[in-house]
Amino acid sequence: MFCYQCEQTTHGKGCITVGVCGKTPETAALQDLLVHRLKGLAGWALHEKATLGADTAASLDFFRAAMFSTLTNVNFDESRFVDYVRTADQLTAKIRSRVAAAGKPPLEAPSVPWFLPHSHPFAAMPSTDYSVDALAAAGREVGIESRRSLTGDATLIGLQELVCYGAKGAAAYAHHAALAGVDEQAATEDLMHAMAFVCTPEAGGAPAVLGRALQVGEANLRIMKALETAHTSAYGHPSPSEVRMGPREGKALLVTGHDLTDLRTILDMTAGTGVNVYTHGEMLPAHGYPELRKYPHLAGHFGGAWYRQKVEFQKFPGAILVTTNCVLDPPKGTYEKNMFTTGETGVTGVSHLAAGDFSAVVARALELPGFTAADEKAADALPPHLVGFGREATLGAAPAVLDAIKEGKLEHIFLIGGCDGSEGSRRYYQRISAMLPETSMILTLGCAKYRLLGQDFGTLPGTALPRLLDMGQCNDSYAAVQVAVALAEATGSASVNELPLSLDLSWFEQKAVAVLLSLLHLGVTDIRLGPALPAFVTPEALQILVEAYKIKPADLKHPEEDLAAMLQHG
Numbered sequence: 001m002f003c004y005q006c007e008q009t010t011h012g013k014g015c016i017t018v019g020v021c022g023k024t025p026e027t028a029a030l031q032d033l034l035v036h037r038l039k040g041l042a043g044w045a046l047h048e049k050a051t052l053g054a055d056t057a058a059s060l061d062f063f064r065a066a067m068f069s070t071l072t073n074v075n076f077d078e079s080r081f082v083d084y085v086r087t088a089d090q091l092t093a094k095i096r097s098r099v100a101a102a103g104k105p106p107l108e109a110p111s112v113p114w115f116l117p118h119s120h121p122f123a124a125m126p127s128t129d130y131s132v133d134a135l136a137a138a139g140r141e142v143g144i145e146s147r148r149s150l151t152g153d154a155t156l157i158g159l160q161e162l163v164c165y166g167a168k169g170a171a172a173y174a175h176h177a178a179l180a181g182v183d184e185q186a187a188t189e190d191l192m193h194a195m196a197f198v199c200t201p202e203a204g205g206a207p208a209v210l211g212r213a214l215q216v217g218e219a220n221l222r223i224m225k226a227l228e229t230a231h232t233s234a235y236g237h238p239s240p241s242e243v244r245m246g247p248r249e250g251k252a253l254l255v256t257g258h259d260l261t262d263l264r265t266i267l268d269m270t271a272g273t274g275v276n277v278y279t280h281g282e283m284l285p286a287h288g289y290p291e292l293r294k295y296p297h298l299a300g301h302f303g304g305a306w307y308r309q310k311v312e313f314q315k316f317p318g319a320i321l322v323t324t325n326c327v328l329d330p331p332k333g334t335y336e337k338n339m340f341t342t343g344e345t346g347v348t349g350v351s352h353l354a355a356g357d358f359s360a361v362v363a364r365a366l367e368l369p370g371f372t373a374a375d376e377k378a379a380d381a382l383p384p385h386l387v388g389f390g391r392e393a394t395l396g397a398a399p400a401v402l403d404a405i406k407e408g409k410l411e412h413i414f415l416i417g418g419c420d421g422s423e424g425s426r427r428y429y430q431r432i433s434a435m436l437p438e439t440s441m442i443l444t445l446g447c448a449k450y451r452l453l454g455q456d457f458g459t460l461p462g463t464a465l466p467r468l469l470d471m472g473q474c475n476d477s478y479a480a481v482q483v484a485v486a487l488a489e490a491t492g493s494a495s496v497n498e499l500p501l502s503l504d505l506s507w508f509e510q511k512a513v514a515v516l517l518s519l520l521h522l523g524v525t526d527i528r529l530g531p532a533l534p535a536f537v538t539p540e541a542l543q544i545l546v547e548a549y550k551i552k553p554a555d556l557k558h559p560e561e562d563l564a565a566m567l568q569h570g
Protein backbone atom coordinates (compact mmCIF):
# COMPACT_ATOMS: atom_id res chain seq x y z
CA MET A 1 0.00 0.00 0.00
CA PHE A 2 0.97 3.60 -0.29
CA CYS A 3 -1.14 6.33 1.25
CA TYR A 4 -0.09 9.84 2.22
CA GLN A 5 -3.41 11.63 2.22
CA CYS A 6 -3.42 12.72 5.87
CA GLU A 7 -1.15 14.58 8.25
CA GLN A 8 -0.30 11.60 10.46
CA THR A 9 1.15 9.56 7.61
CA THR A 10 4.11 7.37 8.58
CA HIS A 11 7.37 9.34 9.04
CA GLY A 12 5.78 12.24 7.16
CA LYS A 13 6.26 10.27 3.92
CA GLY A 14 3.54 7.66 3.48
CA CYS A 15 1.94 4.59 5.07
CA ILE A 16 3.35 1.53 3.34
CA THR A 17 2.66 -1.52 5.49
CA VAL A 18 -0.46 -0.51 7.39
CA GLY A 19 -2.05 2.88 7.99
CA VAL A 20 -1.34 4.80 11.16
CA CYS A 21 -5.14 5.14 11.10
CA GLY A 22 -5.46 1.34 11.07
CA LYS A 23 -6.26 1.04 7.36
CA THR A 24 -5.16 -2.35 6.03
CA PRO A 25 -3.32 -2.75 2.71
CA GLU A 26 -6.44 -4.43 1.28
CA THR A 27 -8.71 -1.55 2.28
CA ALA A 28 -6.14 0.94 0.95
CA ALA A 29 -6.07 -0.84 -2.42
CA LEU A 30 -9.88 -1.02 -2.53
CA GLN A 31 -10.06 2.71 -1.84
CA ASP A 32 -7.50 3.37 -4.59
CA LEU A 33 -9.62 1.36 -7.00
CA LEU A 34 -12.79 3.15 -5.94
CA VAL A 35 -11.20 6.58 -6.50
CA HIS A 36 -9.99 5.37 -9.91
CA ARG A 37 -13.52 4.19 -10.79
CA LEU A 38 -14.97 7.52 -9.58
CA LYS A 39 -12.66 9.36 -11.98
CA GLY A 40 -14.12 7.17 -14.74
CA LEU A 41 -17.70 7.69 -13.58
CA ALA A 42 -17.13 11.45 -13.43
CA GLY A 43 -15.73 11.47 -16.98
CA TRP A 44 -18.56 9.40 -18.39
CA ALA A 45 -21.35 11.26 -16.56
CA LEU A 46 -20.00 14.59 -17.84
CA HIS A 47 -19.59 13.12 -21.33
CA GLU A 48 -23.22 11.97 -21.31
CA LYS A 49 -24.30 15.43 -20.23
CA ALA A 50 -22.20 17.05 -22.97
CA THR A 51 -23.39 14.73 -25.74
CA LEU A 52 -26.98 13.96 -24.71
CA GLY A 53 -27.83 16.75 -22.28
CA ALA A 54 -28.37 14.07 -19.64
CA ASP A 55 -28.86 14.87 -15.98
CA THR A 56 -25.91 13.89 -13.77
CA ALA A 57 -28.01 13.72 -10.58
CA ALA A 58 -27.83 9.94 -10.00
CA SER A 59 -24.08 9.85 -10.58
CA LEU A 60 -23.55 12.95 -8.45
CA ASP A 61 -25.32 11.51 -5.50
CA PHE A 62 -23.25 8.35 -5.52
CA PHE A 63 -20.04 10.19 -6.44
CA ARG A 64 -20.01 12.43 -3.39
CA ALA A 65 -21.01 9.66 -0.97
CA ALA A 66 -18.34 7.31 -2.35
CA MET A 67 -15.67 10.04 -2.35
CA PHE A 68 -16.54 10.73 1.29
CA SER A 69 -16.12 7.04 2.16
CA THR A 70 -12.42 7.26 1.23
CA LEU A 71 -11.56 10.10 3.60
CA THR A 72 -9.30 9.36 6.53
CA ASN A 73 -11.11 7.74 9.46
CA VAL A 74 -14.44 7.26 7.70
CA ASN A 75 -14.69 3.64 6.62
CA PHE A 76 -12.49 0.63 7.33
CA ASP A 77 -14.93 -2.05 6.15
CA GLU A 78 -13.67 -3.95 3.08
CA SER A 79 -17.08 -5.33 2.20
CA ARG A 80 -18.51 -1.84 1.89
CA PHE A 81 -15.80 -0.86 -0.60
CA VAL A 82 -16.63 -3.91 -2.72
CA ASP A 83 -20.20 -2.59 -2.85
CA TYR A 84 -19.08 0.95 -3.72
CA VAL A 85 -16.89 -0.35 -6.59
CA ARG A 86 -19.72 -2.53 -7.87
CA THR A 87 -22.14 0.42 -7.85
CA ALA A 88 -19.61 2.67 -9.61
CA ASP A 89 -19.15 -0.01 -12.28
CA GLN A 90 -22.91 -0.39 -12.73
CA LEU A 91 -23.52 3.35 -13.02
CA THR A 92 -20.68 3.77 -15.53
CA ALA A 93 -21.80 0.76 -17.58
CA LYS A 94 -25.33 2.17 -17.83
CA ILE A 95 -24.00 5.52 -19.04
CA ARG A 96 -21.82 3.77 -21.64
CA SER A 97 -24.88 1.86 -22.90
CA ARG A 98 -27.03 4.98 -23.11
CA VAL A 99 -24.34 6.86 -25.03
CA ALA A 100 -23.89 3.93 -27.42
CA ALA A 101 -27.65 3.45 -27.86
CA ALA A 102 -27.97 7.12 -28.82
CA GLY A 103 -25.33 6.62 -31.50
CA LYS A 104 -22.94 9.08 -29.86
CA PRO A 105 -19.18 8.59 -29.77
CA PRO A 106 -17.77 7.05 -26.61
CA LEU A 107 -15.58 8.98 -24.18
CA GLU A 108 -12.01 8.72 -25.46
CA ALA A 109 -9.35 7.62 -22.99
CA PRO A 110 -6.52 10.01 -23.83
CA SER A 111 -2.93 8.93 -23.61
CA VAL A 112 -1.32 10.26 -20.41
CA PRO A 113 1.97 9.10 -18.89
CA TRP A 114 0.48 8.33 -15.44
CA PHE A 115 -1.88 5.60 -16.63
CA LEU A 116 -1.17 2.58 -18.78
CA PRO A 117 -3.59 2.65 -21.76
CA HIS A 118 -5.60 -0.33 -20.48
CA SER A 119 -5.90 1.13 -16.98
CA HIS A 120 -7.04 4.64 -17.86
CA PRO A 121 -10.16 5.44 -15.74
CA PHE A 122 -12.22 6.34 -18.83
CA ALA A 123 -11.43 2.93 -20.33
CA ALA A 124 -12.26 0.93 -17.19
CA MET A 125 -14.80 -1.87 -17.72
CA PRO A 126 -16.83 -3.55 -14.97
CA SER A 127 -14.88 -6.14 -12.99
CA THR A 128 -15.53 -9.79 -13.68
CA ASP A 129 -14.57 -10.79 -10.14
CA TYR A 130 -15.79 -8.80 -7.13
CA SER A 131 -13.73 -10.66 -4.54
CA VAL A 132 -11.61 -8.50 -2.23
CA ASP A 133 -8.44 -10.11 -3.61
CA ALA A 134 -9.28 -9.38 -7.24
CA LEU A 135 -10.35 -5.80 -6.60
CA ALA A 136 -7.36 -5.09 -4.33
CA ALA A 137 -5.01 -6.38 -7.07
CA ALA A 138 -6.68 -4.01 -9.55
CA GLY A 139 -6.39 -1.17 -7.03
CA ARG A 140 -2.64 -1.71 -6.64
CA GLU A 141 -2.20 -1.19 -10.38
CA VAL A 142 -3.63 2.33 -10.27
CA GLY A 143 -2.42 3.60 -6.89
CA ILE A 144 -0.02 6.47 -6.24
CA GLU A 145 3.12 4.33 -6.41
CA SER A 146 2.19 3.04 -9.83
CA ARG A 147 1.50 6.54 -11.17
CA ARG A 148 4.69 7.94 -9.66
CA SER A 149 6.79 5.20 -11.18
CA LEU A 150 5.15 5.61 -14.59
CA THR A 151 5.92 9.34 -14.67
CA GLY A 152 8.96 9.63 -12.38
CA ASP A 153 7.37 12.94 -11.32
CA ALA A 154 6.43 12.96 -7.63
CA THR A 155 5.63 16.69 -7.74
CA LEU A 156 3.06 16.34 -10.50
CA ILE A 157 1.39 13.29 -8.97
CA GLY A 158 1.39 15.03 -5.57
CA LEU A 159 -0.37 18.07 -7.07
CA GLN A 160 -2.89 15.80 -8.80
CA GLU A 161 -3.52 14.21 -5.41
CA LEU A 162 -4.01 17.70 -3.94
CA VAL A 163 -6.87 18.15 -6.42
CA CYS A 164 -8.24 14.74 -5.51
CA TYR A 165 -8.02 15.26 -1.72
CA GLY A 166 -9.59 18.71 -1.96
CA ALA A 167 -12.39 17.19 -4.05
CA LYS A 168 -12.83 14.42 -1.48
CA GLY A 169 -13.19 16.93 1.36
CA ALA A 170 -15.57 19.11 -0.61
CA ALA A 171 -17.58 16.05 -1.68
CA ALA A 172 -17.98 15.13 1.98
CA TYR A 173 -19.39 18.57 2.77
CA ALA A 174 -21.63 18.41 -0.32
CA HIS A 175 -22.93 15.05 0.86
CA HIS A 176 -23.74 16.52 4.31
CA ALA A 177 -25.47 19.50 2.72
CA ALA A 178 -27.58 17.30 0.42
CA LEU A 179 -28.66 15.10 3.34
CA ALA A 180 -29.49 18.23 5.30
CA GLY A 181 -31.71 19.51 2.47
CA VAL A 182 -29.55 21.72 0.21
CA ASP A 183 -28.26 19.89 -2.84
CA GLU A 184 -25.35 21.84 -4.39
CA GLN A 185 -25.39 19.98 -7.69
CA ALA A 186 -23.47 22.54 -9.75
CA ALA A 187 -20.56 22.67 -7.32
CA THR A 188 -20.52 18.87 -7.01
CA GLU A 189 -20.39 18.68 -10.78
CA ASP A 190 -17.33 20.93 -10.62
CA LEU A 191 -15.72 18.34 -8.34
CA MET A 192 -16.49 15.70 -10.97
CA HIS A 193 -14.83 17.94 -13.56
CA ALA A 194 -11.77 18.11 -11.30
CA MET A 195 -11.57 14.33 -10.94
CA ALA A 196 -11.99 13.87 -14.70
CA PHE A 197 -9.40 16.60 -15.34
CA VAL A 198 -6.62 14.64 -13.61
CA CYS A 199 -7.14 11.93 -16.26
CA THR A 200 -6.41 14.28 -19.16
CA PRO A 201 -3.20 15.54 -20.79
CA GLU A 202 -3.99 19.06 -19.47
CA ALA A 203 -3.14 17.72 -16.01
CA GLY A 204 0.45 17.12 -17.15
CA GLY A 205 1.79 20.47 -15.93
CA ALA A 206 2.04 21.85 -12.40
CA PRO A 207 0.50 25.32 -13.08
CA ALA A 208 -2.63 23.84 -14.67
CA VAL A 209 -3.07 21.33 -11.87
CA LEU A 210 -2.64 23.99 -9.21
CA GLY A 211 -5.17 26.17 -11.02
CA ARG A 212 -7.63 23.28 -10.92
CA ALA A 213 -6.96 22.81 -7.21
CA LEU A 214 -7.97 26.44 -6.63
CA GLN A 215 -11.17 25.82 -8.61
CA VAL A 216 -11.91 22.98 -6.20
CA GLY A 217 -11.43 25.54 -3.40
CA GLU A 218 -13.94 27.82 -5.10
CA ALA A 219 -16.47 25.00 -5.46
CA ASN A 220 -15.92 24.13 -1.82
CA LEU A 221 -16.86 27.67 -0.78
CA ARG A 222 -20.21 27.30 -2.52
CA ILE A 223 -20.65 23.91 -0.89
CA MET A 224 -19.83 25.18 2.61
CA LYS A 225 -22.28 28.02 2.03
CA ALA A 226 -24.94 25.44 1.09
CA LEU A 227 -24.17 23.48 4.23
CA GLU A 228 -24.46 26.59 6.38
CA THR A 229 -27.82 27.36 4.72
CA ALA A 230 -28.99 23.80 5.31
CA HIS A 231 -28.02 23.89 8.97
CA THR A 232 -29.40 27.33 9.75
CA SER A 233 -32.66 26.73 7.86
CA ALA A 234 -33.28 23.53 9.77
CA TYR A 235 -31.94 24.44 13.20
CA GLY A 236 -31.85 28.24 13.36
CA HIS A 237 -28.77 30.45 13.57
CA PRO A 238 -26.35 29.39 16.29
CA SER A 239 -26.31 31.68 19.29
CA PRO A 240 -24.02 31.70 22.33
CA SER A 241 -24.86 28.89 24.67
CA GLU A 242 -23.06 27.21 27.56
CA VAL A 243 -22.59 23.45 27.20
CA ARG A 244 -22.38 21.10 30.14
CA MET A 245 -19.14 19.17 29.60
CA GLY A 246 -20.11 16.02 31.47
CA PRO A 247 -22.92 13.57 32.12
CA ARG A 248 -26.16 13.51 34.05
CA GLU A 249 -27.50 10.47 35.86
CA GLY A 250 -29.40 8.10 33.60
CA LYS A 251 -29.34 6.12 30.36
CA ALA A 252 -27.01 7.54 27.77
CA LEU A 253 -26.52 7.75 24.02
CA LEU A 254 -23.49 9.42 22.45
CA VAL A 255 -23.60 10.90 18.94
CA THR A 256 -20.26 11.58 17.27
CA GLY A 257 -19.24 12.95 13.86
CA HIS A 258 -20.62 16.00 12.07
CA ASP A 259 -24.13 15.05 10.95
CA LEU A 260 -26.69 17.27 12.68
CA THR A 261 -29.56 15.56 10.81
CA ASP A 262 -28.69 12.25 12.45
CA LEU A 263 -28.44 13.96 15.83
CA ARG A 264 -31.92 15.40 15.46
CA THR A 265 -33.33 12.02 14.43
CA ILE A 266 -31.81 10.52 17.59
CA LEU A 267 -33.23 13.35 19.72
CA ASP A 268 -36.70 12.74 18.27
CA MET A 269 -36.45 8.98 18.75
CA THR A 270 -35.28 9.23 22.37
CA ALA A 271 -37.74 11.91 23.49
CA GLY A 272 -39.66 10.56 26.49
CA THR A 273 -37.59 7.37 26.76
CA GLY A 274 -35.42 8.52 29.65
CA VAL A 275 -32.29 8.33 27.48
CA ASN A 276 -30.01 11.38 27.70
CA VAL A 277 -28.21 12.28 24.47
CA TYR A 278 -24.62 13.57 24.50
CA THR A 279 -22.50 15.06 21.77
CA HIS A 280 -18.94 13.96 21.07
CA GLY A 281 -16.08 15.33 18.96
CA GLU A 282 -17.22 17.58 16.11
CA MET A 283 -20.85 17.37 17.31
CA LEU A 284 -20.14 19.81 20.18
CA PRO A 285 -21.29 22.91 18.21
CA ALA A 286 -24.77 21.33 17.87
CA HIS A 287 -25.60 22.88 21.24
CA GLY A 288 -25.44 26.33 19.65
CA TYR A 289 -28.45 25.68 17.38
CA PRO A 290 -31.80 26.72 18.94
CA GLU A 291 -33.74 23.89 17.28
CA LEU A 292 -31.37 21.28 18.73
CA ARG A 293 -30.75 22.64 22.20
CA LYS A 294 -34.52 22.95 22.74
CA TYR A 295 -34.54 19.20 23.43
CA PRO A 296 -34.23 18.90 27.23
CA HIS A 297 -32.57 15.50 26.94
CA LEU A 298 -29.69 16.89 24.86
CA ALA A 299 -27.89 16.69 28.17
CA GLY A 300 -24.36 17.80 27.41
CA HIS A 301 -21.06 16.85 25.84
CA PHE A 302 -18.84 13.89 26.63
CA GLY A 303 -15.16 13.46 25.81
CA GLY A 304 -12.48 15.22 23.82
CA ALA A 305 -11.18 15.08 20.28
CA TRP A 306 -11.56 12.04 18.03
CA TYR A 307 -8.19 10.43 18.74
CA ARG A 308 -9.11 9.85 22.41
CA GLN A 309 -12.16 7.75 21.55
CA LYS A 310 -10.56 4.35 22.16
CA VAL A 311 -10.12 5.30 25.81
CA GLU A 312 -13.19 7.47 26.26
CA PHE A 313 -15.71 5.18 24.53
CA GLN A 314 -14.70 2.36 26.89
CA LYS A 315 -15.81 4.58 29.75
CA PHE A 316 -19.13 5.55 28.17
CA PRO A 317 -21.88 3.44 29.81
CA GLY A 318 -24.32 3.77 26.93
CA ALA A 319 -24.70 3.36 23.19
CA ILE A 320 -22.69 5.25 20.56
CA LEU A 321 -23.75 6.38 17.08
CA VAL A 322 -21.00 7.31 14.60
CA THR A 323 -22.37 9.61 11.90
CA THR A 324 -19.17 10.68 10.08
CA ASN A 325 -15.43 10.84 10.64
CA CYS A 326 -13.42 10.52 12.68
CA VAL A 327 -14.01 6.90 13.70
CA LEU A 328 -11.39 4.45 14.91
CA ASP A 329 -11.44 0.65 15.09
CA PRO A 330 -12.47 -0.29 18.68
CA PRO A 331 -9.96 -2.40 20.63
CA LYS A 332 -11.17 -6.03 20.49
CA GLY A 333 -13.60 -7.06 23.23
CA THR A 334 -14.42 -3.53 24.36
CA TYR A 335 -17.28 -1.36 23.11
CA GLU A 336 -17.93 -2.93 19.66
CA LYS A 337 -21.41 -4.07 20.70
CA ASN A 338 -22.30 -0.58 21.96
CA MET A 339 -21.17 1.23 18.83
CA PHE A 340 -23.14 1.62 15.59
CA THR A 341 -22.11 3.29 12.34
CA THR A 342 -24.36 4.97 9.79
CA GLY A 343 -24.04 6.82 6.48
CA GLU A 344 -20.65 6.35 4.85
CA THR A 345 -18.88 5.34 8.06
CA GLY A 346 -17.97 1.73 8.63
CA VAL A 347 -15.88 -0.48 10.87
CA THR A 348 -15.61 -4.24 10.36
CA GLY A 349 -17.49 -6.06 13.14
CA VAL A 350 -19.54 -3.01 14.15
CA SER A 351 -23.27 -2.92 13.27
CA HIS A 352 -24.12 -0.55 10.45
CA LEU A 353 -27.52 1.19 10.45
CA ALA A 354 -29.35 2.50 7.41
CA ALA A 355 -29.93 6.26 7.36
CA GLY A 356 -32.44 7.27 10.02
CA ASP A 357 -33.10 3.67 11.07
CA PHE A 358 -31.66 4.06 14.54
CA SER A 359 -33.93 1.86 16.68
CA ALA A 360 -31.06 -0.59 17.39
CA VAL A 361 -28.82 2.07 18.90
CA VAL A 362 -31.68 3.44 21.02
CA ALA A 363 -32.50 -0.10 22.19
CA ARG A 364 -28.85 -0.63 23.12
CA ALA A 365 -28.83 2.62 25.11
CA LEU A 366 -31.84 1.36 27.06
CA GLU A 367 -30.06 -1.95 27.82
CA LEU A 368 -26.85 -0.39 29.09
CA PRO A 369 -26.57 0.99 32.64
CA GLY A 370 -26.01 4.67 31.89
CA PHE A 371 -24.43 7.19 34.26
CA THR A 372 -24.79 7.18 38.03
CA ALA A 373 -25.62 10.01 40.42
CA ALA A 374 -21.93 10.03 41.40
CA ASP A 375 -20.93 10.53 37.74
CA GLU A 376 -23.28 13.50 37.55
CA LYS A 377 -21.91 14.99 40.76
CA ALA A 378 -18.32 14.68 39.55
CA ALA A 379 -19.24 16.38 36.27
CA ASP A 380 -20.86 19.31 38.09
CA ALA A 381 -17.36 20.61 38.78
CA LEU A 382 -16.34 20.73 35.10
CA PRO A 383 -16.33 24.23 33.56
CA PRO A 384 -18.91 24.67 30.78
CA HIS A 385 -17.86 25.51 27.24
CA LEU A 386 -19.40 28.40 25.31
CA VAL A 387 -20.47 27.53 21.76
CA GLY A 388 -22.64 29.25 19.19
CA PHE A 389 -20.55 32.00 17.61
CA GLY A 390 -21.78 31.27 14.12
CA ARG A 391 -21.79 33.93 11.44
CA GLU A 392 -24.81 35.86 12.73
CA ALA A 393 -23.74 35.86 16.36
CA THR A 394 -20.19 36.88 15.49
CA LEU A 395 -21.29 39.58 13.07
CA GLY A 396 -23.78 40.71 15.73
CA ALA A 397 -20.73 41.35 17.90
CA ALA A 398 -18.95 43.15 15.05
CA PRO A 399 -19.85 46.71 16.16
CA ALA A 400 -18.42 45.98 19.61
CA VAL A 401 -15.36 44.38 17.98
CA LEU A 402 -14.85 47.45 15.78
CA ASP A 403 -15.20 49.76 18.80
CA ALA A 404 -12.65 47.63 20.65
CA ILE A 405 -10.27 47.93 17.68
CA LYS A 406 -10.74 51.73 17.53
CA GLU A 407 -10.18 52.08 21.27
CA GLY A 408 -7.05 49.95 21.16
CA LYS A 409 -8.61 47.28 23.37
CA LEU A 410 -8.40 44.74 20.53
CA GLU A 411 -5.12 44.68 18.65
CA HIS A 412 -5.11 41.30 16.95
CA ILE A 413 -7.43 38.43 15.96
CA PHE A 414 -6.14 34.88 15.60
CA LEU A 415 -7.90 32.06 13.80
CA ILE A 416 -6.61 28.95 15.50
CA GLY A 417 -8.64 26.03 14.23
CA GLY A 418 -8.93 23.07 11.94
CA CYS A 419 -8.26 19.51 13.02
CA ASP A 420 -6.86 17.83 16.08
CA GLY A 421 -4.74 14.69 16.21
CA SER A 422 -2.79 12.53 18.59
CA GLU A 423 0.73 13.79 17.92
CA GLY A 424 2.53 15.57 20.76
CA SER A 425 3.54 18.24 18.24
CA ARG A 426 -0.04 19.52 18.30
CA ARG A 427 0.64 20.89 21.78
CA TYR A 428 2.05 23.84 19.80
CA TYR A 429 -1.53 25.12 19.49
CA GLN A 430 -2.07 24.99 23.26
CA ARG A 431 1.25 26.69 23.86
CA ILE A 432 0.77 29.49 21.39
CA SER A 433 -2.80 30.21 22.49
CA ALA A 434 -1.63 30.50 26.09
CA MET A 435 0.92 33.15 24.98
CA LEU A 436 -1.49 35.42 23.14
CA PRO A 437 -1.71 38.97 24.45
CA GLU A 438 -4.80 39.97 26.43
CA THR A 439 -5.67 42.44 23.70
CA SER A 440 -6.29 39.63 21.22
CA MET A 441 -9.28 37.48 20.33
CA ILE A 442 -9.29 33.90 19.09
CA LEU A 443 -11.71 32.48 16.55
CA THR A 444 -11.73 28.70 16.62
CA LEU A 445 -13.53 25.92 14.78
CA GLY A 446 -13.19 22.25 13.98
CA CYS A 447 -11.90 19.68 16.41
CA ALA A 448 -8.71 21.74 16.85
CA LYS A 449 -10.73 23.64 19.44
CA TYR A 450 -10.00 20.82 21.90
CA ARG A 451 -6.46 22.19 22.16
CA LEU A 452 -7.95 25.40 23.58
CA LEU A 453 -10.57 23.94 25.90
CA GLY A 454 -9.72 24.12 29.57
CA GLN A 455 -7.90 27.45 29.20
CA ASP A 456 -9.82 30.44 30.55
CA PHE A 457 -9.39 33.24 28.02
CA GLY A 458 -11.89 35.50 29.80
CA THR A 459 -13.11 38.69 28.15
CA LEU A 460 -11.26 41.47 26.35
CA PRO A 461 -10.21 43.91 29.07
CA GLY A 462 -12.70 46.78 29.36
CA THR A 463 -15.32 44.96 27.23
CA ALA A 464 -17.87 42.18 27.60
CA LEU A 465 -16.50 40.38 24.53
CA PRO A 466 -15.31 36.81 25.16
CA ARG A 467 -11.76 36.37 23.89
CA LEU A 468 -12.48 32.86 22.57
CA LEU A 469 -15.25 32.57 19.98
CA ASP A 470 -16.11 28.99 19.03
CA MET A 471 -17.52 29.27 15.51
CA GLY A 472 -18.45 25.61 15.14
CA GLN A 473 -17.40 22.63 13.04
CA CYS A 474 -14.59 22.57 10.46
CA ASN A 475 -17.16 23.36 7.72
CA ASP A 476 -18.03 26.57 9.57
CA SER A 477 -14.80 27.93 8.09
CA TYR A 478 -17.23 29.47 5.61
CA ALA A 479 -18.71 31.59 8.41
CA ALA A 480 -15.21 32.55 9.58
CA VAL A 481 -14.31 33.70 6.06
CA GLN A 482 -17.50 35.76 5.85
CA VAL A 483 -16.76 37.38 9.19
CA ALA A 484 -13.23 38.25 8.07
CA VAL A 485 -14.53 39.74 4.81
CA ALA A 486 -17.14 41.80 6.73
CA LEU A 487 -14.47 43.07 9.15
CA ALA A 488 -12.23 44.02 6.24
CA GLU A 489 -15.09 46.00 4.67
CA ALA A 490 -16.04 47.68 7.95
CA THR A 491 -12.47 48.77 8.65
CA GLY A 492 -11.89 49.99 5.11
CA SER A 493 -9.17 47.39 4.56
CA ALA A 494 -8.37 46.52 0.97
CA SER A 495 -8.62 42.79 1.72
CA VAL A 496 -8.64 40.24 4.50
CA ASN A 497 -4.85 40.24 4.25
CA GLU A 498 -4.78 43.85 5.52
CA LEU A 499 -6.59 43.00 8.77
CA PRO A 500 -4.75 42.44 12.03
CA LEU A 501 -5.77 38.80 11.57
CA SER A 502 -3.49 35.76 11.58
CA LEU A 503 -4.44 32.24 10.52
CA ASP A 504 -2.62 29.50 12.39
CA LEU A 505 -4.27 26.37 11.06
CA SER A 506 -4.02 22.79 12.17
CA TRP A 507 -4.80 20.24 9.48
CA PHE A 508 -5.32 16.50 9.54
CA GLU A 509 -7.52 15.17 6.78
CA GLN A 510 -9.02 16.00 3.41
CA LYS A 511 -11.80 18.33 4.56
CA ALA A 512 -9.03 20.55 5.84
CA VAL A 513 -7.38 20.34 2.42
CA ALA A 514 -10.63 21.57 0.84
CA VAL A 515 -10.84 24.47 3.32
CA LEU A 516 -7.21 25.41 2.67
CA LEU A 517 -7.87 25.46 -1.08
CA SER A 518 -10.88 27.74 -0.47
CA LEU A 519 -8.69 30.16 1.48
CA LEU A 520 -6.05 30.13 -1.25
CA HIS A 521 -8.74 30.69 -3.89
CA LEU A 522 -9.79 33.80 -1.92
CA GLY A 523 -6.21 35.03 -2.07
CA VAL A 524 -5.58 34.72 1.67
CA THR A 525 -1.83 34.80 2.27
CA ASP A 526 0.57 34.14 5.14
CA ILE A 527 -1.33 31.12 6.48
CA ARG A 528 0.61 29.09 9.02
CA LEU A 529 0.04 25.39 8.57
CA GLY A 530 0.93 22.54 10.90
CA PRO A 531 1.85 20.56 12.68
CA ALA A 532 3.46 18.89 9.63
CA LEU A 533 3.18 19.98 6.03
CA PRO A 534 1.38 17.59 3.65
CA ALA A 535 3.59 14.71 2.50
CA PHE A 536 2.02 14.90 -0.96
CA VAL A 537 3.36 18.43 -1.42
CA THR A 538 6.95 17.96 -2.55
CA PRO A 539 9.59 20.64 -1.86
CA GLU A 540 9.17 21.84 -5.46
CA ALA A 541 5.38 22.18 -5.06
CA LEU A 542 5.84 23.85 -1.68
CA GLN A 543 8.10 26.42 -3.27
CA ILE A 544 5.27 27.35 -5.66
CA LEU A 545 2.84 27.74 -2.74
CA VAL A 546 5.32 29.77 -0.72
CA GLU A 547 5.99 32.13 -3.59
CA ALA A 548 2.32 32.59 -4.48
CA TYR A 549 0.70 32.51 -1.04
CA LYS A 550 3.49 32.88 1.52
CA ILE A 551 2.35 29.67 3.23
CA LYS A 552 4.48 29.04 6.29
CA PRO A 553 5.05 25.90 8.35
CA ALA A 554 4.17 26.29 12.04
CA ASP A 555 7.35 26.65 14.11
CA LEU A 556 6.55 23.84 16.52
CA LYS A 557 9.60 24.35 18.70
CA HIS A 558 9.35 28.13 18.93
CA PRO A 559 5.71 29.21 19.10
CA GLU A 560 6.89 32.49 20.65
CA GLU A 561 8.70 33.30 17.40
CA ASP A 562 5.58 32.49 15.37
CA LEU A 563 3.59 34.75 17.67
CA ALA A 564 6.05 37.62 17.33
CA ALA A 565 5.99 37.27 13.55
CA MET A 566 2.20 37.15 13.44
CA LEU A 567 1.83 40.22 15.63
CA GLN A 568 4.22 42.07 13.36
CA HIS A 569 3.12 40.90 9.93
CA GLY A 570 -0.24 39.18 10.26
Ligand code: FS2
Residues within 6 Å of the ligand: 073, 281, 282, 306, 325, 326, 418, 419, 420, 446, 447, 448, 473, 474, 475, 508, 509, 511
Ligand atom coordinates in the same frame (compact mmCIF):
# COMPACT_ATOMS: atom_id res chain seq x y z
FE1 FS2 B 1 -11.76 16.57 13.21
FE2 FS2 B 1 -11.85 14.37 12.15
FE3 FS2 B 1 -13.98 17.94 11.17
FE4 FS2 B 1 -11.80 16.28 10.52
S1 FS2 B 1 -13.25 14.98 13.82
S2 FS2 B 1 -10.11 15.72 12.05
O1 FS2 B 1 -12.39 14.44 10.25
O2 FS2 B 1 -13.63 16.80 9.83
O3 FS2 B 1 -12.21 18.02 11.77
Ligand code: SF4
Residues within 6 Å of the ligand: 003, 004, 005, 006, 007, 008, 009, 010, 014, 015, 018, 019, 020, 021, 022, 023, 071, 072, 073
Ligand atom coordinates in the same frame (compact mmCIF):
# COMPACT_ATOMS: atom_id res chain seq x y z
FE1 SF4 C 1 -1.80 6.66 6.58
FE2 SF4 C 1 -3.46 8.74 6.79
FE3 SF4 C 1 -3.57 7.13 4.67
FE4 SF4 C 1 -4.41 6.29 7.08
S1 SF4 C 1 -5.31 7.91 5.79
S2 SF4 C 1 -3.16 5.12 5.62
S3 SF4 C 1 -2.89 7.29 8.41
S4 SF4 C 1 -1.86 8.47 5.25
